Amino acid sequence: MKPVCFVLGAGAGIGGNVAKRFTKEGYHAHLTRRTEEDGLKKLISVIEETGGSATGSLLNAVKENEIEDQVIHVEKNIGPIEVGIFNLGAQVGNRSLENTPYKIFERGWRMATFALYRFAFSVIPHMVERGGGTILVTASTAAVRGNKEQHSHAAAMGARRMLCQSLNAEFGPKGIHIAHIIIDGAVDAPDTLGKMLGAEEFQKLRETKGMEHDGLILPDKIADTYYHLAKQHRSAWTHEIDIRAFSDLPWWNH
Secondary structure, rough: OOOOEEEEOOOOOOOHHHHHHHOOOOOEEEEEEEEOHHHHHHHHHHHHOOOOEEEEEOOOOOOOOOHHHHHHHHHHOOOEEEEEOOOOOOOOOEEEEHOOHHHHHHHHHHHHHHHHHHHHHHHHHHHHHOOOOEEEEEEEHHOOOOOOOOOHHHHHHHHHHHHHHHHHHHHHHOEEEEEEEEEEEEEEOOOOHHHHHHHHHHHHHHHHOOOOOOOEEOOOHHHHHHHHHHOOOOOOOOOOOEEEEOOOOOOOOO
């Protein structure tokens, strides 16, 4: 039975590339995403065509019991979850305070923070029982810097960062490696940045800043870092790391 890399948020960008990276190393990838079942099936097919092993299903992370039921299903029917990738976004768009009603503000927290808590609550007991495991949490610049009109996103991502610290403090000594990964820049991903900008503007950005210019963060290179973190020796664990393109200023300098 292969160890499982469980990916919440397995799109065409970071999540999908991380899944592919782990399957190349002998893991079975269990992929979940909220929408676009055809895209999920395509990603599974790509993994299988290259000799990997993968399953997947649509999952609404804010719906009661969906995360918990998926963890139970995988542990019972597929294999032990050795690595959990929490790659769910929490962006609700730039909104002024008056245009951020309670429901919209709460949605960011439910996606970014409460969903991670539910995943940790479900999977960590299995990891503790086995004596080890890894949870890698994708974050954004909003986790460390609150910008204008980002009330929901910054509050949710900042809370996610603190939750990772608390989980690490409790479960690091029990052999569970929890790493918080700040993506401090634009990622060359069609299903995130591409959707935000639209196809035409996204392609213009790729041609002027990305591609051979290396000014957009490449998802497959991010995946290398995720795999490295999962394989770190426990005497030298990284808890927090930030990733950006070489030409971008870091979050603390602008």
